[in-house]
Amino acid sequence: xxxxxxxxxxxxxxxxxxxxxxxxxxxxxxxxxxxxxxxxxxxxxxxxxxxxxxxxxxxxxxxxxxxxxxxxxxxxxxxxxxxxxxxxxxxxxxxxxxxxxxxxxxxxxxxxxxxxxxxxxxxxxxxxxxxxxxxxxxxxxxxxxxxxxxxxxxxxxxxxxxxxxxxxxxxxxxxxxxxxxxxxxxxxxxxxxxxxxxxxxxxxxxxxxxxxxxxxxxxxxxxxxxxxxxxxxxxxxxxxxxxxxxxxxxxxxxxxxxxxxxxxxxxxxxxxxxxxxxxxxxxxxxxxxxxxxxxxxxxxxxxxxxxxxxxxxxxxxxxxxxxxxxxxxxxxxxxxxxxxxxxxxxxxxxxxxxxxxxxxxxxxxxxxxxxxxxxxxxxxxxxxxxxxxxxxxxxxxxxxxxxxxxxxxxxxxxxxxxxxxxxxxxxxxxxxxxxxxxxxxxxxxxxxxxxxxxxxxxxxxxxxxxxxxxxxxxxxxxxxxxxxxxxxxxxxxxxxxxxxxxxxxxx
Numbered sequence: 001x002x003x004x005x006x007x008x009x010x011x012x013x014x015x016x017x018x019x020x021x022x023x024x025x026x027x028x029x030x031x032x033x034x035x036x037x038x039x040x041x042x043x044x045x046x047x048x049x050x051x052x053x054x055x056x057x058x059x060x061x062x063x064x065x066x067x068x069x070x071x072x073x074x075x076x077x078x079x080x081x082x083x084x085x086x087x088x089x090x091x092x093x094x095x096x097x098x099x100x101x102x103x104x105x106x107x108x109x110x111x112x113x114x115x116x117x118x119x120x121x122x123x124x125x126x127x128x129x130x131x132x133x134x135x136x137x138x139x140x141x142x143x144x145x146x147x148x149x150x151x152x153x154x155x156x157x158x159x160x161x162x163x164x165x166x167x168x169x170x171x172x173x174x175x176x177x178x179x180x181x182x183x184x185x186x187x188x189x190x191x192x193x194x195x196x197x198x199x200x201x202x203x204x205x206x207x208x209x210x211x212x213x214x215x216x217x218x219x220x221x222x223x224x225x226x227x228x229x230x231x232x233x234x235x236x237x238x239x240x241x242x243x244x245x246x247x248x249x250x251x252x253x254x255x256x257x258x259x260x261x262x263x264x265x266x267x268x269x270x271x272x273x274x275x276x277x278x279x280x281x282x283x284x285x286x287x288x289x290x291x292x293x294x295x296x297x298x299x300x301x302x303x304x305x306x307x308x309x310x311x312x313x314x315x316x317x318x319x320x321x322x323x324x325x326x327x328x329x330x331x332x333x334x335x336x337x338x339x340x341x342x343x344x345x346x347x348x349x350x351x352x353x354x355x356x357x358x359x360x361x362x363x364x365x366x367x368x369x370x371x372x373x374x375x376x377x378x379x380x381x382x383x384x385x386x387x388x389x390x391x392x393x394x395x396x397x398x399x400x401x402x403x404x405x406x407x408x409x410x411x412x413x414x415x416x417x418x419x420x421x422x423x424x425x426x427x428x429x430x431x432x433x434x435x436x437x438x439x440x441x442x443x444x445x446x447x448x449x450x451x452x453x454x455x456x457x458x459x460x461x462x463x464x465x466x467x468x469x470x471x472x473x474x475x476x477x478x479x480x481x482x483x484x485x486x487x488x489x490x491x492x493x494x495x496x497x498x499x500x501x502x503x504x505x506x507x
Contacts, residue, residue: 006054013050017043045091045154052126053095060098060114068113070104072446077102080110089126091154108449111442119431123165129153130165131427137166138414141398170410172430177413180256189436190429195262200228200376202235203263203290204272204384205279208392210244211402218405220396220412221250223282224387225261228270230376235383239420240391244408247278251285258286270372272381274298275363294366295381300326302359303337305352306344315348330379334360334367391415 024039025031031039068077080101087095097120103110114120121130132153136145142162149155149162176190205223212218222242226235241257243250263269263286270291273279275298283290303325310317318324329337338360344353360367369379395415396403403411417426 006058009054010047010051013047017047042091045089045093049089049091049093049095052089053097056095056097056114056118059117060100062117068102070107070109072109072443073104073107075104075106077104077109083112085120085124087121087124087126088155088157089129089153092156095126104446107446108453109442109446111438115438116435119435122168122434123161125155125157125165129155133157133162134166134169134414135418135423137162138170138411138418139395141401142166166414167407167410169430170407170414172433173413173417173426174410176426176429176433177256177416178253181253189432192256192260195260195265198227198262198266199268200230201261201263201266201269202226202228202272202378202383203258203269203283203287204381205282206273206381206384206388207276208388210392210396210408212408213402213404215402218244218408220244220388220392220408221247221278222384222387222391223250223254223257224383225257225263226383228376228378233373233376233378235378238383238387240387240416242387242391242412242416244405244412247281251282254282255286263287270377272378273384274381275359275366291372291375291377292366293369293372293377293379294363296330296369296379297381299329299360299367302352302356303329306341306350306356309350309352310344310348313348313350329367330369330373333370334364338364391419 021040021043028035028039069075070077080103082098082100084096084098087097089095097114097118099112099114101110101112119127121127123130123133125133129149133145133149136148139145140148143159145166146157146159146162149157180188180190180192203223203225205221207219207221209217210220220242221244222240224238224240226238228235239257239261241254243253245253258264268291269287269289270293271279271283271287272293272295273283274295280292283292300322304322307317307322325337325340338357341353341357341360344350345357372379392412392415396408396411417423
């Protein structure tokens with residue numbers, strides 16, 4: 001359809017919508033603003049759906065111009081009919097897109113050219129509605145997301161469809177992030193932006209539990225990266241990475257986020273964490289020279305256990321004892337605290353005292369809080385605790401939620417992109433991944449089809465060979481030059497059938 005014809009049709013459709021609104025206004029002279037808005041949106045949704053459909057069909061006519069060569073072998077492709085897909089869009093409107101199906105007679109490669117040109121989504125929703133659905137499924141439980149899609153876009157969709165679309169997008173996002181962590185080519189498909197050189201960076205990591213099916217719990221490991229403002233010792237511009245995996249796999253997968261944030265290029269890096277062994281290995285693998293700081297809240301927890309057990313055992317513990325000890329630790333370091341705990345161990349032997357001495361004794365170098373504060377470093381892992389709440393708990397630890405283990409990482413991948421404010425970049429990468437994946441599937445089907453045809457041809461040849469007599473395939477003697485056997489016996493004389501019948505022959 002020509003552009004002039006399209007423009008004329010759109011003008012006609014717009015005039016019909018305006019006429020309908022004018023009639024509605026006459027019938028509803030005292031309509032409220034909400035009713036007016038609903039009436040206008042209903043007409044606009046209809047016009048919008050028709051325009052989208054007609055523009056898509058115009059693109060189809062563009063793809064039909066001229067012969068198309070097979071992208072795999074270069075043979076001219078043949079058209080094998082057309083098929084129509086129906087999409088839902090705003091206001092419960094439908095958009096029908098008719099696409100031509102083409103296949104290669106040589107290699108069997110087949111596809112819909114219009115699908116590649118328009119980048120049609122894998123669902124029965126138009127791209128905007130599909131992306132909105134996945135965003136809502138990333139934020140809200142799937143049932144609530146289905147209700148919000150109907151309330152905001154006027155599209156009715158089931159909870160199962162929301163779950164399926166969201167998890168499919170999450171699986172693709174997870175695959176992209178894994179590929180970014182292990183780039184195999186010099187020019188990767190999903191390149192990471194160049195990391196800026198920052199004066200001070202902070203990194204922290206911790207674990208949080210998520211409920212799984214079967215009444216068990218799994219530990220989600222979380223890593224946070226942020227810039228440090230030396231004047232205020234506060235972190236800013238946070239980014240997150242989370243996975244349900246063991247420590248070695250998690251450290252390997254997190255390398256993409258480490259590269260993106262420029263941890264290796266930063267002039268100084270601090271690692272704020274508790275004393276878990278896997279956390280030390282994580283820091284050793286990504287920035288071994290980082291300034292390691294024991295989270296002040298963890299140190300305060302051990303000292304609080306000492307005060308609580310002392311009071312329970314009837315020992316005299318001043319009301320401000322914990323505040324004084326924490327102030328001493330924060331502003332003077334751990335030396336006097338360790339001597340004080342040694343006195344507690346001799347005078348008041350408690351399990352909490354033994355645990356605190358053992359825990360602090362292995363981490364004295366990480367408890368030099370006065371020096372860390374003087375250098376402008378934060379001494380608390382609040383950014384990690386906040387990351388667990390924002391990225392993981394807000395979506396995966398709702399009331400009554402129990403997750404399949406295979407669905408946790410796709411959701412964490414989407415939550416990470418959302419909280420890192422990289423949704424648009426991630427969505428574009430997902431579209432590229434889908435296109436490449438579909439192209440690979442078509443090539444695989446073409447190869448399988450060719451192999452199947454070759455196998456059927458071999459079977460047919462074998463079947464024909466077994467049914468024919470063996471003499472058919474026996475080698476035929478080659479024609480010899482010179483006289484035949486009869487000529488050798490009788491000479492070169494020839495015989496006439498008439499003369500033989502008369503009983504005489506000419507010599």
